[in-house]
Amino acid sequence: MIEGVAINLSLGGKPILRDVTVALRPGELMAVCGPNGAGKSTLLSALAGEHPSCAASVSYEGTAANHFSAKELAQRRVVLEQSPTLSAEFTLQELVELGVPIDIAPEGMDALITPILRTLGLWEMKDRYVSELSGGQRHKAHLARILTQLNGNRQMGHHCHVFLDEPTASLDISQQALVLKAMQRLTEDGVGVLVVLHDLNLAAGFADRVILMRDGRVLYSDVPSAVLTEERLTDIYETPILVEAASSGQMVIQPRF
Amino acid sequence: MVSLDAPQRSFAPGKLVAVYVGLTALLMVAMFCALTIGPVSLTFAELWAALIGQGTIATETILMDIRAPRMVLGIMVGGSLAISGACLQGLLRNPLADPGLIGITAGASLAVVFVIVLGAGLIALLPPVLEVAVIPLAAFAGGMAVTFLVLGTASIGGQFSVARLILVGVAITAISGAMIGVMILMSNDQQLRELTFWTMGSLARSNWSTVVIACVIMVVASLALLRYRRELDMMQLGERAAFHAGVDVGRVKFQICFLVAIAVGAGVSAAGPIGFVGLVAPHMTRLFIRSSHFVVLPVSALVGANILLFADLFVRNAIPPSEIPIGIATSLLGGPFFLWLLLRNRRI
Numbered sequence: 001m002i003e004g005v006a007i008n009l010s011l012g013g014k015p016i017l018r019d020v021t022v023a024l025r026p027g028e029l030m031a032v033c034g035p036n037g038a039g040k041s042t043l044l045s046a047l048a049g050e051h052p053s054c055a056a057s058v059s060y061e062g063t064a065a066n067h068f069s070a071k072e073l074a075q076r077r078v079v080l081e082q083s084p085t086l087s088a089e090f091t092l093q094e095l096v097e098l099g100v101p102i103d104i105a106p107e108g109m110d111a112l113i114t115p116i117l118r119t120l121g122l123w124e125m126k127d128r129y130v131s132e133l134s135g136g137q138r139h140k141a142h143l144a145r146i147l148t149q150l151n152g153n154r155q156m157g158h159h160c161h162v163f164l165d166e167p168t169a170s171l172d173i174s175q176q177a178l179v180l181k182a183m184q185r186l187t188e189d190g191v192g193v194l195v196v197l198h199d200l201n202l203a204a205g206f207a208d209r210v211i212l213m214r215d216g217r218v219l220y221s222d223v224p225s226a227v228l229t230e231e232r233l234t235d236i237y238e239t240p241i242l243v244e245a246a247s248s249g250q251m252v253i254q255p256r257f
Numbered sequence: 258m259v260s261l262d263a264p265q266r267s268f269a270p271g272k273l274v275a276v277y278v279g280l281t282a283l284l285m286v287a288m289f290c291a292l293t294i295g296p297v298s299l300t301f302a303e304l305w306a307a308l309i310g311q312g313t314i315a316t317e318t319i320l321m322d323i324r325a326p327r328m329v330l331g332i333m334v335g336g337s338l339a340i341s342g343a344c345l346q347g348l349l350r351n352p353l354a355d356p357g358l359i360g361i362t363a364g365a366s367l368a369v370v371f372v373i374v375l376g377a378g379l380i381a382l383l384p385p386v387l388e389v390a391v392i393p394l395a396a397f398a399g400g401m402a403v404t405f406l407v408l409g410t411a412s413i414g415g416q417f418s419v420a421r422l423i424l425v426g427v428a429i430t431a432i433s434g435a436m437i438g439v440m441i442l443m444s445n446d447q448q449l450r451e452l453t454f455w456t457m458g459s460l461a462r463s464n465w466s467t468v469v470i471a472c473v474i475m476v477v478a479s480l481a482l483l484r485y486r487r488e489l490d491m492m493q494l495g496e497r498a499a500f501h502a503g504v505d506v507g508r509v510k511f512q513i514c515f516l517v518a519i520a521v522g523a524g525v526s527a528a529g530p531i532g533f534v535g536l537v538a539p540h541m542t543r544l545f546i547r548s549s550h551f552v553v554l555p556v557s558a559l560v561g562a563n564i565l566l567f568a569d570l571f572v573r574n575a576i577p578p579s580e581i582p583i584g585i586a587t588s589l590l591g592g593p594f595f596l597w598l599l600l601r602n603r604r605i
Contacts (some may be wrong), residue, residue, distance in 0.1 A: 048501065079501040087345060089548075094549060098490060146501075
């Protein structure tokens, strides 16, 4: 379990996270939602151990994050940034190979990478340069890289969690479902998944628990149906929001026009 | 812990072997030319006879005392400058990075110029053994002093800032240039000739004692830099993602800059400042191979060694018996290449 207890974080003198307490449990898909500037991405980076000033407030399986080296943290969580970049001219396969943990033997690389590329529909383009791919394909390539890191860690016997910052932003509707279903399958294996989402419908459809943030604070944390109510969303987003149940029983959330 | 046992990636092996074989063959040609072409030309038979100890005294002297140390120094300076440039470009994710950028070259040159112009009386008091070593030592000390200054400044506040490192390097280069200008104004004719070597570089002063010391340092620093190939690949994801992937970003940045400073400082102490090799060699490599640092670093070293040996061949034989400083040749090659790079890459 990854826990953050009373996290306070200021950046450039401005408080970004205020007294945030949150826990990511094994086998749980937790969505972090809230308006722009609420502190969602900063919470993710704090839980990932990026900020030394608050690393003592974050613990992995009971051990404070500031006790781990960068390599040890990388064995315990994988992170996909909101806008992943690549400065070099790598092929898709070379990019994904960057996710292979250093302790994996070279002959084990193919067995690790191939199923992930096939699952994400990237196998056919593995030899293409990343710069030649579309924005969505690039994002999926980076997702494949961190899933490679995750599976490598699990292969080495490490219990590892997943942090995703807006993983569906550049994907079409079918790819969004594909990615989040892949994350749901990971939770079935006991992996904890924290995902920052702007799309409340995706949060409602796929998350086990939703955290709603505003102004650096966690205001609500519960199952989607309890958190994503018209009253709360209208209050947090400061705009009228409609929450309905579709005939399938699925929640539909949209601004009230 | 940085490990050489990192997973190797799958390159097109045929192409890679062709590049290695081609560049090694070219280097062999350059080495043969470096040993045989000059004011006194040697045939292959004379070269072979001298190598197995059956040549004339004159031939053996030319070969073993003049051309061989010069050739070895050329290979090592070219190779280590190229690796240093490739590492800085990878670390800074900036294709225009060059070892001269962080001020080490300028600091080394300034220390030497100080010693030549202001320390002449002091040098005369030293025993002959130390007299020979004092200028290379000054270059090395100047390079290291700047290294610690820029690394210290870049680490202020506990966070290693590459931007600050470069800006301090630029400032030191500017200050050093101005001070060297003042020293040149204060120097006499003999000192001025000496200063030419230390401001534009040359392999002409190679002798085994300085070459061996400088080369050992350059080899150790370059081999140590090769161990960071995986980290440099990770850094292409950006510093945050590299940290997420397990790279201790601050430590790696500091260690790579430190090793670059050592390699460049040792090179300058033996051959003076030689510009643009560190910039051009990695780019020439990437024209052939768009790939990871596992390939780019060793291939860049081969390209750099070739560039410097051929440049030295040119400066030795262009207008004999005079010798053009090698820094002029590499700048003549590198300057236009640098401009082409700027015009070609619209993202810079």
